[in-house]
Every structure is written in structure tokens, then in C-alpha cells.
Amino acid sequence: xxxxxxxxxxxxxxxxxSSLIWLAILITLLYLGRLQAHQVISSSFRMLHTSLxxxxxxISQLINRLKQRNKEVLLAAxxxxxxTKIEREFNRISTIVQRDLSQYPAIHREIKxxxxxxxxxxxxxxxxxxxxxxxxxxxxxxxxxxxNGDPSVNKILxxxxxxxxxxxxxxxxxxxxxxxxxxxxxxxMQPDFRKLDDKMDVVKGKVDSLEERGQLIDQxxxxxxxxxxxxxxAASILATSSLTQFFIAGLxxxxxxxxxxxxxxxxxxxxxxxxxxxxxxxxxxxxxxAALVIILIEIAMGVFLLESLRITHLFPMIGSMDDxxxxxxxxxxxxxxxxxxxxEASLAYMRDLLALDHEALQHALMSSNTDSNxxxxxxxxxxxxxxxxxxxxxxxxxxxxPFALAFIAIPLESFIHALRTVLxxxxxxxxxxxxxxxxSSASLVxxxxxxxxxxxxxxxxxPLSMExxxxxxxxxxxxKNETSHLISETNQID
Amino acid sequence: MKTIxxxxxxxxxxxxxxxxxxxxxxxxxGCGEQKPASKSVxxxxxxxxxYTQELAKAQSIMNYLLATLDSGDSIAIARIDSGSFNEKDxxxxxxxxxxxxxxxxxxxxxxxxxxxxxxxxxxxxxxxDITGGILQAADFVNETQAGEKxxxxxxxxxxELQKGHIRDFPIDMQGIQVVALNVTKLRSDNVDxxxxxxxLNHWQERVENGGGNWRVVNDLERLDRMFVQN
Numbered sequence: 001x002x003x004x005x006x007x008x009x010x011x012x013x014x015x016x017x018s019s020l021i022w023l024a025i026l027i028t029l030l031y032l033g034r035l036q037a038h039q040v041i042s043s044s045f046r047m048l049h050t051s052l053x054x055x056x057x058x059i060s061q062l063i064n065r066l067k068q069r070n071k072e073v074l075l076a077a078x079x080x081x082x083x084t085k086i087e088r089e090f091n092r093i094s095t096i097v098q099r100d101l102s103q104y105p106a107i108h109r110e111i112k113x114x115x116x117x118x119x120x121x122x123x124x125x126x127x128x129x130x131x132x133x134x135x136x137x138x139x140x141x142x143x144x145x146x147x148n149g150d151p152s153v154n155k156i157l158x159x160x161x162x163x164x165x166x167x168x169x170x171x172x173x174x175x176x177x178x179x180x181x182x183x184x185x186x187x188x189m190q191p192d193f194r195k196l197d198d199k200m201d202v203v204k205g206k207v208d209s210l211e212e213r214g215q216l217i218d219q220x221x222x223x224x225x226x227x228x229x230x231x232x233x234a235a236s237i238l239a240t241s242s243l244t245q246f247f248i249a250g251l252x253x254x255x256x257x258x259x260x261x262x263x264x265x266x267x268x269x270x271x272x273x274x275x276x277x278x279x280x281x282x283x284x285x286x287x288x289x290a291a292l293v294i295i296l297i298e299i300a301m302g303v304f305l306l307e308s309l310r311i312t313h314l315f316p317m318i319g320s321m322d323d324x325x326x327x328x329x330x331x332x333x334x335x336x337x338x339x340x341x342x343x344e345a346s347l348a349y350m351r352d353l354l355a356l357d358h359e360a361l362q363h364a365l366m367s368s369n370t371d372s373n374x375x376x377x378x379x380x381x382x383x384x385x386x387x388x389x390x391x392x393x394x395x396x397x398x399x400x401x402p403f404a405l406a407f408i409a410i411p412l413e414s415f416i417h418a419l420r421t422v423l424x425x426x427x428x429x430x431x432x433x434x435x436x437x438x439x440s441s442a443s444l445v446x447x448x449x450x451x452x453x454x455x456x457x458x459x460x461x462x463p464l465s466m467e468x469x470x471x472x473x474x475x476x477x478x479x480k481n482e483t484s485h486l487i488s489e490t491n492q493i494d
Numbered sequence: 495m496k497t498i499x500x501x502x503x504x505x506x507x508x509x510x511x512x513x514x515x516x517x518x519x520x521x522x523x524g525c526g527e528q529k530p531a532s533k534s535v536x537x538x539x540x541x542x543x544x545y546t547q548e549l550a551k552a553q554s555i556m557n558y559l560l561a562t563l564d565s566g567d568s569i570a571i572a573r574i575d576s577g578s579f580n581e582k583d584x585x586x587x588x589x590x591x592x593x594x595x596x597x598x599x600x601x602x603x604x605x606x607x608x609x610x611x612x613x614x615x616x617x618x619x620x621x622x623d624i625t626g627g628i629l630q631a632a633d634f635v636n637e638t639q640a641g642e643k644x645x646x647x648x649x650x651x652x653x654e655l656q657k658g659h660i661r662d663f664p665i666d667m668q669g670i671q672v673v674a675l676n677v678t679k680l681r682s683d684n685v686d687x688x689x690x691x692x693x694l695n696h697w698q699e700r701v702e703n704g705g706g707n708w709r710v711v712n713d714l715e716r717l718d719r720m721f722v723q724n
Contacts, residue, residue, distance in 0.1 A: 276592030
């Protein structure tokens with residue numbers, strides 16, 4: 001401290017005067033080193049600016065690579081999904097063709113048979129009734145001749161007339177019969193027409209179904225081609241779909257986690273009856289860990305069960321197993337799940353018993369006189385008839401929850417698939433923020449360097465002003481000299 | 495190669511997710527909390543003279559203790575009589591089993607024993623050997639190796655020793671919480687209230703000099719103050 005004071009008062013015993021001298025020296029030094037100082041400041045900040053820009057540029061490249069990678073991941077996932085969909089559609093078409101169109105020859109035969117029947121019936125309808133014999137007109141002319149009262153002629157003519165009448169009656173009868181037959185044939189044609197119509201409807205339905213499937217395949221093929229072409233639109237659609245999947249799966253997983261928590265609460269207390277309530281692993285009760293392990297094993301069994309059913313595809317090894325092995329695995333995981341559900345149901349029942357016992361003890365400890373005991377017994381007695389309801393409820397919950405938790409594999413798979421995309425998007429957002437921050441910092445650094453240089457000049461403004469003044473004066477002097485020189489030259493010329 | 499990397503990523507993500515579920519579940523079950531220390535409680539009941547009338551209150555204290563203590567904790571109740579440094583003065587003692595159902599049964603048996611003692615107590619002891627009782631209590635709670643050790647003294651804290659009994663020596667109460675409960679005022683305290691204060695200060699000094707912690711809880715409605723909130 002003394003050294004500092006002595007240094008301050010080096011030039012004069014008066015601190016102010018000495019300080020002023022120091023200031024003057026400092027300003028002079030700063031003025032003399034102005035150019036170098038400016039260079040140092042500029043180059044340092046330029047270096048910082050350049051490195052920041054370099055970082056920003058690297059991050060920009062990283063963003064592009066990440067975007068590309070995300071797009072590839074999305075397109076690959078989308079391609080696989082659409083492929084599966086198209087395969088499924090083709091399988092459906094194959095099923096339709098095998099199931100429905102394999103019967104087409106039979107339908108065709110039936111249709112043909114119906115058409116033949118109709119044709120035959122139609123031809124039958126076309127047959128006309130037999131005409132009266134051709135000699136009828138001749139006989140009619142003869143019978144129209146005058147008999148002239150000859151009885152034999154009359155008789156002959158009457159016989160002839162009778163014959164003609166009979167022949168006409170027979171013709172009429174035949175005609176009526178033929179008409180009736182035609183009507184019958186036409187009436188018979190009606191069910192054949194209906195049958196034909198039905199068969200045609202069946203054929204139409206099947207063909208329409210195939211057409212619908214075909215249209216769906218067309219749409220999916222278009223989507224598939226877009227994905228294959230790597231179009232941004234397809235990637236954008238897939239990203240949106242992935243985000244939706246992420247949130248939906250996340251929501252379902254949250255619900256499942258809450259279910260797991262309830263399940264945990266259901267079995268944690270009775271677990272202490274099995275593994276003891278005083279042992280700890282770290283700072284967590286062993287009974288709690290045991291309960292948690294049971295729940296996690298249930299989830300694992302659920303995952304294996306759904307994997308072996310080929311509903312989820314988290315473990316490709318299980319999916320690629322042969323059917324016999326897969327069925328075995330399915331049976332084993334289901335059996336373990338069933339046994340664990342049974343254990344949980346019994347634990348839930350035990351929890352209820354323990355809670356009752358604890359409640360009774362607490363009541364006994366809290367009640368200080370006999371009257372209150374009597375009252376409490378009465379209360380307990382009145383509610384005892386309904387005590388079985390929560391017991392049964394807890395048991396059912398204990399049995400059902402493991403199976404409900406088993407289905408966690410489905411949202412888990414969706415979540416994992418979507419997580420890759422979401423993490424990619426998140427990383428891009430993070431990198432973009434960093435990129436922006438670096439670019440802003442680079443600009444800021446440039447501005448700061450300018451401010452520092454200006455501030456430097458502000459400190460040495462007195463010598464700078466003097467320099468400027470001298471420069472102006474010398475310039476003015478030079479101008480004046482030049483002007484006078486020019487005037488003298490002009491005068492000489494004149 | 496692509497399939498392998500895909501499988502690896504899938505496996506890592508699955509593991510991470512299941513791990514996070516495990517961690518969150520563990521934290522839900524109290525991973526962030528410290529392992530609770532087991533308790534050991536020794537309740538000394540003054541059975542001398544007129545203080546026997548207060549024993550009904552002692553029963554309610556015992557009930558509170560039984561309701562509060564859990565598996566792994568220890569409890570003992572002993573009487574303070576003319577010579578209390580004696581195992582025969584222990585009315586009931588137990589360390590609760592790790593299984594909750596057994597713990598409940600132990601509590602029932604314990605309560606039964608103490609109730610029987612209180613019901614059968616006809617007359618109090620002539621002398622009051624509090625120091626002997628405290629020494630016996632300290633031995634018990636230290637033996638249990640519990641994380642939290644409590645000696646509860648249900649007494650007016652007026653010590654009256656038999657002739658020849660030596661108790662004026664420092665007592666080792668290292669790590670033990672001593673709680674004086676229901677310290678009633680004597681007739682002489684009414685004449686000179688300083689005597690009551692002096693009596694309390696004397697015991698506080700003895701306990702604290704022995705490395706223990708001293709508290710007085712006279713309001714039996716607030717028994718939760720007995721235990722130190724960790």
C-alpha cells in the first residue's frame with residue numbers, strides 16, 4: 001500500500017498533481033502506441049470472430065448432416081412401413097382371390113345354366129298354337145251351300161258343320177293351352193332372372209372389393225414412390241406422423257406408468273411380510289425393490305408375449321424364431337405372467353388383511369376406555385358386511401394390472417421408433433440455437449472490437465485532437481503557400 | 495450392417511427407457527431420501543408415592559409409542575423404584591420383527607403386559623432411584639445399536655435414594671436423547687418455585703455433561719415433540 005502511495009506521489013507531494021502527471025504519461029504512451037494497440041485489438045477480436053464463424057459454420061454443416069440423417073431415418077422407417085402395408089394389401093387381395101374368385105367357375109357355371117334355362121324357356125314361349133286344319137275353309141264353303149231340302153244332303157252338311165265346330169273347339173283349346181304354357185314358362189323365367197341378378201351382384205361385389213384394394217395399393221404405391229424418391233414432402237409427412245406417434249405413445253406410457261405405480265402400492269406393503277420390512281439396499285427398502293422387480297418382470301414378460309405373437313418387433317431374434325419355438329416362448333411368458341398375476345392377487349389380499357390388522361391395532365391403542373371400544377366395535381361391525389368389497393376389488397386389480405401392463409410393449413415400440421426422430425429434431429433445434437448464438441457472438445465481437453478501439457481513442461482524445469489540429473494547420477499552411485505560389489506565378493505571367 | 499446398427503440402437507433405446515422407468519420408480523419409492531434410522535425407546539415410569547396416580551397418562555404415552563414405532567425399532571418400559579438399576583424393574587421389552595404382522599402381535603402382547611402391570615400396581619415405592627433407572631436405560635438403548643436412542647422419564651424428577659446407594663457420579667449418555675415427560679410440581683415447589691427449576695437444571699446438567707441431549711415435554715397432547723424430526 002505504501003509502495004503504491006509512494007508511486008502515486010512520485011512526481012509531486014500533491015497526489016492530484018502527481019496523478020495528473022501519471023495520466024499525462026499514460027495518455028502519451030497510449031497515443032504513441034495507438035497504431036499497435038489498434039492492430040492488437042483488431043487482430044485479437046478478428047481471430048475470435050473468425051473462430052466463432054468457423055464454429056458456426058461447422059455446426060451448420062452438422063445440422064445439415066443431422067437433417068440428412070433424420071430424413072434418411074424417417075424415409076427408411078416410412079419405406080418399411082409402407083412396404084408392410086402394401087404387402088398386407090397384397091395378402092388381402094390374395095386372400096380375396098383365393099377365397100372368392102376361386103369359386104368364380106362355379107358361379108360362372110350357375111350363370112350359364114341360368115342363361116340356358118332362360119333361353120330354353122324363351123324358345124318355349126315362342127312356339128305358337130296349332131292352326132285349324134287347312135281344309136276348314138273348303139268344308140266351310142261346302143257347308144254354306146244351300147241344302148235344297150234334301151235330308152241326306154242336310155245330314156251330310158250338318159255332320160260337316162259339326163266336324164268343323166269340333167275342329168275349331170279343339171284348336172281353341174290347344175291355343176289356350178299353349179298360351180297357358182307360355183305364361184307358365186315366362187313365370188318360370190322370373191326366379192332365373194333373380195338368380196342371375198344375385199349372382200351378378202356377387203360377382204360385382206367381389207370385383208368392387210378388388211378394385212377398392214387396388215385403389216388403396218395405388219395410393220400406397222404412390223406414397224412409396226415418393227418416399228423412394230426422397231421427396232421433402234414425404235419426409236415432412238413422416239416427421240409429423242412420427243411426432244404424433246411420439247406424443248400418443250408418451251401419453252399411453254404415462255398412463256401405464258401410473259398403473260404401474262398403483263400396482264406397486266398394491267404389493268409393496270405385503271412384500272415386507274415376505275422379505276422383511278427392515279432391510280435396505282442403499283436407501284431403498286428391499287421390499288420396495290422386490291415389488292418393483294416383480295412389476296418389471298411382468299412388463300418384460302408382456303413384451304416377450306407380444307413379441308412372440310409378432311405384434312411388436314422390439315427383439316428381432318424372437319420374431320425370427322421358428323413357429324414351434326415361438327409358440328413355446330409364448331406359452332412360457334404367458335404362464336409366468338399368469339403366475340405373477342396370481343401372486344399379485346394374493347399379495348393384494350394380504351395387503352388388505354394387514355391393513356385391517358393394523359387398523360384394529362391402532363384403534364386398540366388409541367381407544368382409552370371401554371365405551372369407546374364398544375362403540376368402535378359397533379362401527380366396525382356395521383361396516384364388516386361391506387369389507388369384502390375392497391378386498392375383492394384389490395384382488396381383481398392385483399390380477400388384472402399385470403395383464404394391462406403387459407400391453408405396454410405396443411406403445412413402448414411406437415415410442416422408441418418415434419424417439420429416434422424426436423431426438424433428431426431436438427438435436428437439430430439445439431444445434432440451430434447454438435448456431436444462432438455463435439453467429440450473434442461473432443457479430444457482437446466485431447462490434448465490441450470497434451467499441452474498444454473508439455474507447456481507446458476517447459482516452460487519448462487530447463493528443464488526437466492536437467494531432468488533428470496540427471494536421472489541419474499544416475494543410476492550411478500548405479494550401480496558403482500553394483495559393484500564394486499560384487498568385488505569384490499568375491502575376492509573373494501577366 | 496444397417497440392420498445390426500438398427501437393432502443396437504433399438505436395444506439401447508429400450509434399455510435407456512426401461513432404465514429411466516426403473517430410476518423414476520426408485521425415486522418414487524424414496525431413493526432420494528435417507529435410510530430411516532431405527533429407534534430405541536426406553537420409558538421409565540416413576541412409581542413412587544403419589545406419582546402412581548399419573549400412571550394412566552403413562553399408558554397413553556405407551557400407546558403413542560406403540561403406534562409410532564415400526565418394524566426394527568425397540569421399546570422397553572421399566573419402573574423407577576427404590577433401586578432401579580436392575581433388570582427386574584423392566585416391565586416389558588421387545589424389538590419389533592421385520593414382518594408387519596408379527597410386529598402387530600408383539601405390540602399387542604407388549605400393551606397387555608404394561609396394562610396388567612398398571613392394573614396390579616397397588617402401592618408405590620418408598621424411594622426414587624432415577625439415576626439407576628437412567629443407567630439401566632442407557633445400557634438398553636446402547637445395546638440395541640439403534641440409530642436414534644431415546645430415554646423417556648415419566649417422573650417428577652425428585653430423586654430419593656436409599657441409604658448407601660451411590661449415584662453421584664457422571665453418567666454416560668453419549669448420543670442419547672433424554673426426554674422428561676409430565677414433570678409435575680411438588681408441594682415444596684409451590685413454596686419456592688426455584689426448586690422446580692433447580693431440579694430440572696440439575697438433570698439437564700447431568701445428562702448434557704454425559705453427552706446426552708435434554709428436553710422437557712409436559713404437554714402430553716403434543717407427544718410428537720418427543721422425537722427429534724430428522
